[in-house]
Amino acid sequence: MSETLAIKNKDHFLAHFRNLDFSFDVDFSKTKREEAEKWVKKLDFPTSKTEYWKYTRVNKLIKGDYRMDFPEGEIDIDLSVPSKNCIVLVNGYFSKELSWFSAEKGVNFSSLSDAKENSSIIQKKFATLSKDQDEIFAAVNTAYHQDGAFLHLEKNAVASEPLYIIHISDSESALSNPRNLIIMEEGSEAKVVLKTISTQKGTSFTNMLTEVFVDRNANLEINKVQEEGEQDYQIACEQVEQKKDSHFKINTFTLNGALVRNNLNIDLLGEHTETWLNGLYLLQGKQHVDNHTHVFHREPNCVSHELYKGIMDDQSTGVFNGKVFVHREAQKTNAYQSNANMVLTDDATINSKPELEIYADDVQCSHGSTTGQLDEEALFYLRSRGMSEKSARAVLLNAFAADVVEHIGVESVKEEIEAFIDSHYQGIK
Amino acid sequence: MIKIENLHASIEGTEILRGINLEIKAGEVHAIMGPNGSGKSTLASVLAGRDEYEVTEGSVNFLGEDLLELEPEDRARAGVFLAFQYPVEIPGVSNINFLKTAINEIREKRGQDPLSAKDFLQQVKEKSALVELDGKLKNRSVNEGFSGGEKKRNEIFQMAMLEPKFSILDETDSGLDIDALRVVADGVNKLKTKDNATLVITHYQRLLDYIVPDFVHVLYKGRIVKTGDKNLALELEEKGYDWIKDDAGVTA
Numbered sequence: 230m231s232e233t234l235a236i237k238n239k240d241h242f243l244a245h246f247r248n249l250d251f252s253f254d255v256d257f258s259k260t261k262r263e264e265a266e267k268w269v270k271k272l273d274f275p276t277s278k279t280e281y282w283k284y285t286r287v288n289k290l291i292k293g294d295y296r297m298d299f300p301e302g303e304i305d306i307d308l309s310v311p312s313k314n315c316i317v318l319v320n321g322y323f324s325k326e327l328s329w330f331s332a333e334k335g336v337n338f339s340s341l342s343d344a345k346e347n348s349s350i351i352q353k354k355f356a357t358l359s360k361d362q363d364e365i366f367a368a369v370n371t372a373y374h375q376d377g378a379f380l381h382l383e384k385n386a387v388a389s390e391p392l393y394i395i396h397i398s399d400s401e402s403a404l405s406n407p408r409n410l411i412i413m414e415e416g417s418e419a420k421v422v423l424k425t426i427s428t429q430k431g432t433s434f435t436n437m438l439t440e441v442f443v444d445r446n447a448n449l450e451i452n453k454v455q456e457e458g459e460q461d462y463q464i465a466c467e468q469v470e471q472k473k474d475s476h477f478k479i480n481t482f483t484l485n486g487a488l489v490r491n492n493l494n495i496d497l498l499g500e501h502t503e504t505w506l507n508g509l510y511l512l513q514g515k516q517h518v519d520n521h522t523h524v525f526h527r528e529p530n531c532v533s534h535e536l537y538k539g540i541m542d543d544q545s546t547g548v549f550n551g552k553v554f555v556h557r558e559a560q561k562t563n564a565y566q567s568n569a570n571m572v573l574t575d576d577a578t579i580n581s582k583p584e585l586e587i588y589a590d591d592v593q594c595s596h597g598s599t600t601g602q603l604d605e606e607a608l609f610y611l612r613s614r615g616m617s618e619k620s621a622r623a624v625l626l627n628a629f630a631a632d633v634v635e636h637i638g639v640e641s642v643k644e645e646i647e648a649f650i651d652s653h654y655q656g657i658k
Numbered sequence: 659m660i661k662i663e664n665l666h667a668s669i670e671g672t673e674i675l676r677g678i679n680l681e682i683k684a685g686e687v688h689a690i691m692g693p694n695g696s697g698k699s700t701l702a703s704v705l706a707g708r709d710e711y712e713v714t715e716g717s718v719n720f721l722g723e724d725l726l727e728l729e730p731e732d733r734a735r736a737g738v739f740l741a742f743q744y745p746v747e748i749p750g751v752s753n754i755n756f757l758k759t760a761i762n763e764i765r766e767k768r769g770q771d772p773l774s775a776k777d778f779l780q781q782v783k784e785k786s787a788l789v790e791l792d793g794k795l796k797n798r799s800v801n802e803g804f805s806g807g808e809k810k811r812n813e814i815f816q817m818a819m820l821e822p823k824f825s826i827l828d829e830t831d832s833g834l835d836i837d838a839l840r841v842v843a844d845g846v847n848k849l850k851t852k853d854n855a856t857l858v859i860t861h862y863q864r865l866l867d868y869i870v871p872d873f874v875h876v877l878y879k880g881r882i883v884k885t886g887d888k889n890l891a892l893e894l895e896e897k898g899y900d901w902i903k904d905d906a907g908v909t910a
Contacts (some may be wrong), residue, residue: 608748624756
């Protein structure tokens with residue numbers, strides 16, 4: 230792409246934000262927006278020459294014509310969320326009508342805008358993890374985010390039920406920049422379900438950014454379910470920081486979307502932390518899903534487990550790039566990384582690149598990547614016992630996905646994913 | 659029950675079966691023996707519906723139906739069972755759940771209600787006892803980490819659960835020690851009724867001491883070149899296959 234064309238595209242994309250008015254925002258947030266806006270101006274959108282974005286072209290994302298208005302009228306949707314706490318965002322904005330809360334001691338769950346007015350801790354944390362100076366999409370989110378969810382668990386507080394954050398892309402061509410902030414104070418515990426869905430059939434673009442602080446001895450699980458429409462674009466970034474003795478788990482399920490890019494960056498800042506990163510992407514049609522993960526081991530005695538699995542059907546493309554970085558001081562690190570893929574057709578593609586970069590000399594690290602097809606012999610075996618080809622395929626694909634699914638700590642989400650796999654590959658039930 | 663006429667089949671252009679004729683009636687046990695490469699396993703695969711093989715000529719009539727036109731699952735539903743020579747390991751798929759799904763799909767096709775959990779478990783209990791299958795194995799992934807003997811016992815356990823009309827045992831004896839062989843053969847014998855039939859494919863006569871056949875056929879170069887009773891198996895054991903080859907050479 231020529232330089233002038235790139236500039237033209239960038240101008241076109243940024244024009245969407247020109248008339249936004251953030252004068253209502255609180256001062257510290259406005260300052261962050263201004264700083265980020267400087268980065269937006271300075272940085273370029275990635276091209277094929279940008280290593281970090283090598284397999285994912287963003288041209289069509291930035292060339293699109295979008296709208297950023299709050300959706301009018303009622304949204305006809307049955308969210309059926311089995312929880313007393315659910316924040317619903319629509320096109321990046323907070324929807325008070327669709328959200329519900331029940332108070333629990335030490336658990337502060339609200340919209341980001343409410344928190345900006347009422348919480349003091351947010352000032353110290355907001356936009357301190359996001360890499361606005363390196364990543365233009367992060368900078369765009371900080372500069373132009375509409376609203377988002379805020380979750381703060383006070384010291385030793387335990388959320389008794391999973392907390393839901395649901396983003397709905399409700400208007401055709403909606404451009405959303407939802408921004409979430411999760412702060413887990415020392416010894417606190419919570420499970421979060423972060424879901425993105427779509428109620429329209431056109432092409433929307435959701436650029437979501439979530440900052441996560443997991444303080445000493447705290448325990449957080451995030452289940453991220455990406456289920457937007459088959460024309461939708463999404464870039465989702467989680468920027469995570471873990472302190473000593475903390476546990477953090479994130480399970481990413483990509484079930485739909487035209488182009489989905491996940492940037493998951495985890496910084497291990499204390500000893501004896503444990504981290505699990507699991508992912509499952511089930512692609513069809515011309516879907517393109519790109520998972521980029523970075524785990525930075527900076528302190529000794531930390532453990533990270535990574536398991537990503539993908540099933541690529543039709544002409545879909547999967548990208549996996551997982552990087553584990555072990556700093557010189559991070560002795561006794563245990564880091565495991567695995568990416569397994571099943572390619573169902575000749576036209577589907579997977580680009581898999583697990584990476585280890587180790588500067589310490591006393592560590593246990595391993596990584597592996599496998600790509601295969603459905604086991605024809607196993608398929609015949611099941612059919613020879615009377616199972617239809619469809620169920621046999623569903624059974625085998627379910628089995629392939631099972632070790633990712635079993636990591637889900639929220640039963641209703643687990644059932645939902647299992648049911649999705651069943652019906653997705655069986656076409657019945 | 660099953661009538662095979664002039665069956666020819668090839669794989670990747672090479673003809674393996676070159677005109678098989680065989681009729682098996684209800685209540686009968688037939689054995690097919692033959693040297694390596696004679697087409698024994700190919701016959702089993704073609705009957706079970708493995709699609710690598712191309713049937714170029716002939717017909718198979720199973721209970722009035724054209725067997726060769728059926729998908730593998732429909733053959734199973736019609737009552738054909740293949741005990742695999744090399745049972746497949748399927749990690750992540752529970753032995754029990756898979757069987758339950760298979761049985762209920764078969765029942766659905768036959769217009770029967772699904773088996774209740776209680777009845778199903780009762781059957782599992784009875785039929786695993788038949789082949790002395792360890793309780794732990796039933797709940798594991800299909801054949802994963804099973805020993806050779808355990809895999810073969812699992813095959814016969816599945817056969818017992820599915821209650822086929824016509825069973826093909828493809829070299830079920832290979833790789834089994836004598837105790838395991840006895841257990842497997844006992845299981846097969848207990849499942850025998852006047853309404854079902856069994857085709858035992860084997861390279862060794864030893865199995866036929868335990869599963870006594872009504873007929874023994876010798877397969878050579880894709881054809882049945884000799885048929886006799888159980889004494890033919892003993893003769894083969896004693897003299898090897900060379901005389902058959904010579905005979906066949908003369909008649910071919």
